[in-house]
Amino acid sequence: xxxxxxxxxxxxxxxxxxxxxxxxxxxxxxxxxxxxxxxxxxxxxxxxxxxxxxxxxxxxxxxxxxxxxxxxxxxxxxxxxxxxxxxxxxxxxxxxxxxxxxxxxxxxxxxxxxxxxxxxxxxxxxxxxxxxxxxxxxxxxxxxxxxxxxxxxxxxxxxxxxxxxxxxxxxxxxxxxxxxxxxxxxxxxxxxxxxxxxxxxxxxxxxxxxxxxxxxxx
Amino acid sequence: xxxxxxxxxxxxxxxxxxxxxxxxxxxxxxxxxxxxxxxxxxxxxxxxxxxxxxxxxxxxxxxxxxxxxxxxxxxxxxxxxxxxxxxxxxxxxxxxxxxxxxxxxxxxxxxxxxxxxxxxxxxxxxxxxxxxxxxxxxxxxxxxxxxxxxxxxxxxxxxxxxxxxxxxxxxxxxxxxxxxxxxxxxxxxxxxxxxxxxxxxxxxxxxxxxxxxxxxxxxxxxxxxxxxxxxxxxxxxxxxxxxxxxxxxxxxxxxxxxxxxxxxxxxxxxxxxxxxxxxxxxxxxxxxxxxxxxxxxxxxxxxxxxxxxxxxxxxxxxxxxxxxxxxxxxxxxxxxxxxxxxxxxxxxxxxxxxxxxxxxxxxxxxxxxxxxxxxxxxxxxxxxxxxxxxxxxxxxxxxxxxxxxxxxxxxxxxxxxxxxxxxxxxxxxxxxxxxxxxxxxxxxxxxxxxxxxxxxxxxxxxxxxxxxxxxxxxxxxxxxxxxxxx
Numbered sequence: 001x002x003x004x005x006x007x008x009x010x011x012x013x014x015x016x017x018x019x020x021x022x023x024x025x026x027x028x029x030x031x032x033x034x035x036x037x038x039x040x041x042x043x044x045x046x047x048x049x050x051x052x053x054x055x056x057x058x059x060x061x062x063x064x065x066x067x068x069x070x071x072x073x074x075x076x077x078x079x080x081x082x083x084x085x086x087x088x089x090x091x092x093x094x095x096x097x098x099x100x101x102x103x104x105x106x107x108x109x110x111x112x113x114x115x116x117x118x119x120x121x122x123x124x125x126x127x128x129x130x131x132x133x134x135x136x137x138x139x140x141x142x143x144x145x146x147x148x149x150x151x152x153x154x155x156x157x158x159x160x161x162x163x164x165x166x167x168x169x170x171x172x173x174x175x176x177x178x179x180x181x182x183x184x185x186x187x188x189x190x191x192x193x194x195x196x197x198x199x200x201x202x203x204x205x206x207x208x209x210x211x212x213x214x215x216x217x218x
Numbered sequence: 219x220x221x222x223x224x225x226x227x228x229x230x231x232x233x234x235x236x237x238x239x240x241x242x243x244x245x246x247x248x249x250x251x252x253x254x255x256x257x258x259x260x261x262x263x264x265x266x267x268x269x270x271x272x273x274x275x276x277x278x279x280x281x282x283x284x285x286x287x288x289x290x291x292x293x294x295x296x297x298x299x300x301x302x303x304x305x306x307x308x309x310x311x312x313x314x315x316x317x318x319x320x321x322x323x324x325x326x327x328x329x330x331x332x333x334x335x336x337x338x339x340x341x342x343x344x345x346x347x348x349x350x351x352x353x354x355x356x357x358x359x360x361x362x363x364x365x366x367x368x369x370x371x372x373x374x375x376x377x378x379x380x381x382x383x384x385x386x387x388x389x390x391x392x393x394x395x396x397x398x399x400x401x402x403x404x405x406x407x408x409x410x411x412x413x414x415x416x417x418x419x420x421x422x423x424x425x426x427x428x429x430x431x432x433x434x435x436x437x438x439x440x441x442x443x444x445x446x447x448x449x450x451x452x453x454x455x456x457x458x459x460x461x462x463x464x465x466x467x468x469x470x471x472x473x474x475x476x477x478x479x480x481x482x483x484x485x486x487x488x489x490x491x492x493x494x495x496x497x498x499x500x501x502x503x504x505x506x507x508x509x510x511x512x513x514x515x516x517x518x519x520x521x522x523x524x525x526x527x528x529x530x531x532x533x534x535x536x537x538x539x540x541x542x543x544x545x546x547x548x549x550x551x552x553x554x555x556x557x558x559x560x561x562x563x564x565x566x567x568x569x570x571x572x573x574x575x576x577x578x579x580x581x582x583x584x585x586x587x588x589x590x591x592x593x594x595x596x597x598x599x600x601x602x603x604x605x606x607x608x609x610x611x612x613x614x615x616x617x618x619x620x621x622x623x624x625x626x627x628x629x630x631x632x633x634x635x636x637x638x639x640x641x642x643x644x645x646x647x648x649x650x651x652x653x654x655x656x657x658x659x660x661x662x663x664x665x666x667x668x669x670x671x672x673x674x675x676x677x678x679x680x681x682x683x684x685x686x687x688x689x690x691x692x693x694x695x696x697x698x699x700x701x702x703x704x
Contacts, residue, residue, distance in 0.1 A: 030348060035259070035260075035263065038262070046263040048259070048261040048263050049263065049267040049270055049272045050272065051260070052272065053256035054351065063356065064351060065347045065348050065351055153349065156345040156391065159345060159392070183261060
């Protein structure tokens with residue numbers, strides 16, 4: 001099975017980084033989250049309900065829809081915040097990329113650890129621009145808003161190709177496919193990582209573990 | 219052929235498609251309400267949330283969607299369409315988007331109905347949620363208010379894209395293959411938002427939708443999507459839609475307190491009339507009749523006295539129709555709201571044509587107190603003394619000094635002796651106020667005096683025939699000049 005890979009590129013101003021990343025990541029996760037599974041006897045299960053809410057961006061003329069889950073929102077905000085800080089502190093050209101990877105766990109026999117097999121990776125390449133005056137910022141608000149509209153249409157197009165999705169798991173396997181740690185929704189297992197390109201053109205890789213798991217482990 | 223499909227699967231599939239269509243309409247309309255939407259996730263399945271998504275059902279919208287479908291399902295050649303349009307407070311309207319739920323013949327026999335199709339429909343609804351926020355109409359709908367409203371219209375049948383203007387763009391939300399065909403959800407949206415006046419008469423409007431009128435299948439309804447709070451300022455809120463033969467019963471609950479279910483613009487339909495035949499258009503030739511019909515309905519209920527609207531006050535009638543709102547429920551409720559209207563400033567209308575209660579007249583101090591006495595209307599004939607128009611001056615009070623009647627010959631105004639700000643009586647022999655009063659009515663300039671004006675006019679009139687003769691001789695030159703311009 002090949003891992004599906006999609007790349008999106010955006011150019012944003014410094015203060016737009018967080019909102020632009022959240023908009024894209026939430027749009028993807030909206031499509032890759034289901035309600036909580038409740039397994040019954042005989043292998044059947046029922047699915048909870050996913051709520052949605054509109055989020056207006058403050059620095060971009062754009063509104064996106066996200067899943068109504070504060071835990072998920074916090075996790076994404078934490079990841080995006082770290083990416084933004086790394087980008088700003090890198091002192092480079094202001095280029096970097098953040099990746100959202102959906103994976104399945106494959107149990108291995110002891111002493112080998114579980115394998116993580118990605119089945120879909122979304123990479124968002126970010127180019128941070130500096131703007132000189134308020135007029136340029138206003139134009140940037142609108143332009144980035146339009147760009148994000150295009151990105152949402154691209155994401156929706158990919159989602160509706162109905163390409164590979166992991167099979168619905170049995171109760172014992174559900175943690176290999178879904179992140180069951182959230183209390184109100186159930187996204188596919190995912191991890192977020194980012195890379196910053198410094199001024200020399202080499203990449204400094206920072207990989208973060210799946211944030212929910214880390215938070216729970218603490 | 220769907221002989222391979224079990225009857226249970228077929229039933230399930232039909233149910234899924236039906237509820238998918240209803241939820242699609244809800245998502246689209248709610249996205250154009252102008253407000254942010256928020257629903258809660260629930261880990262415990264309630265069993266009532268179709269496609270595992272928390273999408274509220276606005277009853278009127280569901281009702282209208284069901285009426286449009288009339289028991290049918292989207293099929294090949296029969297699409298369910300939701301038209302989103304914009305209408306300004308002046309009556310101009312423009313179609314913004316058409317959302318189409320279509321079915322084509324491409325079947326996927328292998329697909330599992332109860333599982334795969336259902337989940338893919340759920341995914342498609344999520345995509346619809348995302349896409350409804352990125353088309354240009356979304357930002358317009360978030361800013362709707364006093365200047366314009368966003369309306370929707372549901373129809374079933376052939377897709378009509380002609381109202382979107384040239385160069386409209388299409389975005390595909392997604393497709394789901396089923397054993398009976400492939401469901402496609404897409405949106406065609408206008409990109410040329412330059413406004414052209416599309417005010418139409420009832421006759422013109424009938425011509426805009428010829429196919430809709432002819433089609434028995436089509437049931438058209440129109441509602442405003444503005445929330446009730448926005449419509450309380452009595453803004454036009456209905457949208458032209460041709461009368462379909464199937465569209466009986468116009469008198470049903472209307473969405474968002476603003477949805478006059480009008481078949482044609484400028485028509486007033488009083489709910490409660492079975493069969494839904496609209497009243498006569500309230501254009502000026504029929505103003506009297508429309509008003510009289512309205513009055514006939516409301517006099518017994520609220521006892522207000524209304525005089526007949528004259529054709530000359532047709533603009534007022536239009537104001538009424540533009541600002542009327544019809545609600546569901548009893549005719550009494552409806553008529554109460556019809557007459558909750560604002561009288562525009564500068565409207566010269568006898569006061570007894572509006573209800574006394576709930577009236578909020580701007581510039582109340584300028585409201586005419588006498589019937590049809592234009593001369594006394596300060597906004598028609600401003601008084602000679604300009605300072606009396608200023609509310610600031612009206613608030614300055616007198617200390618009883620005399621000499622306050624020069625210059626003010628209008629009984630409507632109470633003359634107060636005013637003390638101009640920053641002036642003191644004892645510094646100058648003549649204070650600012652006195653100076654102002656003395657010189658507030660300077661004599662007219664001689665060049666503007668009537669005698670001289672009359673003289674020159676008489677001279678002009680005398681010389682007119684000669685001038686005409688000269689021009690007639692030079693007709694050919696003029697024509698040649700015009701030719702060069704073309």
